[in-house]
Amino acid sequence: MHEFSIALYVLEATEKEARKVCKEPKVKFVKIKVGKFSNVVVDSLKFCLELASRGTCADGARFMIESESVQLKCSRCGEETCIDDIPLICLRCGSFDVEITKGDGIYLERIELEDGD
């Protein structure tokens, strides 16, 4: 539902990072990681990125979106486990007292600029 807003943030962050190294950057590739615990629908985000990037420094860029699994750290036994779905539970001791260490955010992982940039 809010993938267009997220796309705009991706493009803003992309341009900010690209402009750190180049005055007029031309971005050819953007890699994003989307945690499985976030509410983002990957296909929708890709569609929105392709739409929203027109006329920006990432116009025509290839967008790769990778899903990141949910990783938990148990506060009771310290075990780190990966889960595919709720419930958020330690697979070793069965405690619900877990912290999500990966898989609940949306990250800009890396970008590639056109040669000569």
Place this chain on the structure above:
Amino acid sequence: MEIKVLKSVLEANDVVAEQTRELLDENGVRMVNVMGGPGCGKTTLLERVIPKLGVRVAVIEGDIRGTHDAERVSRLGVKVIQINTEPFGGECHLEASAVRGAIGEIELDKVNVIFVENVGNLVCPAEFKIGDHLKVVMVSVSEGDDKPAKYPLMFRVSDVCVLSKSDLLSYVNFDEGKFKGDLAGVNFKMPVFKLSARTGEGVDEFVGWLRKKLSL
């Protein structure tokens, strides 16, 4: 040329949220983010809770369009600011910059608590920090007992769950055991306050908890 970034995409929003939080802390003001699906009873809860809190309150109302909820809350005699997201493309959530702008219209030395009634939605508001001290997620019993299972992120990021319209329990199929069991699998520490704004059942308990949590 490759540039490694490894930053949250929402950093631009989160930075504004942190600045908002700092501003509120400097002025001793607490902010409560009230979230829930359309019609779950967010505005009615504010109408019942605000008079009982006994502190100076301002309200920021978030809706895609219209001023209906702001008009209702303004009858309590509190400062209300309406944010409509329609001019920004009809966003289904409030972002930190919109809330920061609304706070600019509030005299912070004249309030103790700001309530933000977020856009009615169990999905998007969970992703966007706004700088609040407390997040409330509301579900009414008439919406069904499967909400924690369907919208885990919202229940994970929130601090307290208000289960509203408890006066309707005998008329709907709501399995409280299933609801609380699913909730434990997402956020096992989350307290649940079952209440009815209509009959008043459970409202005082929630207000008491809120006063303690906000150090009022």
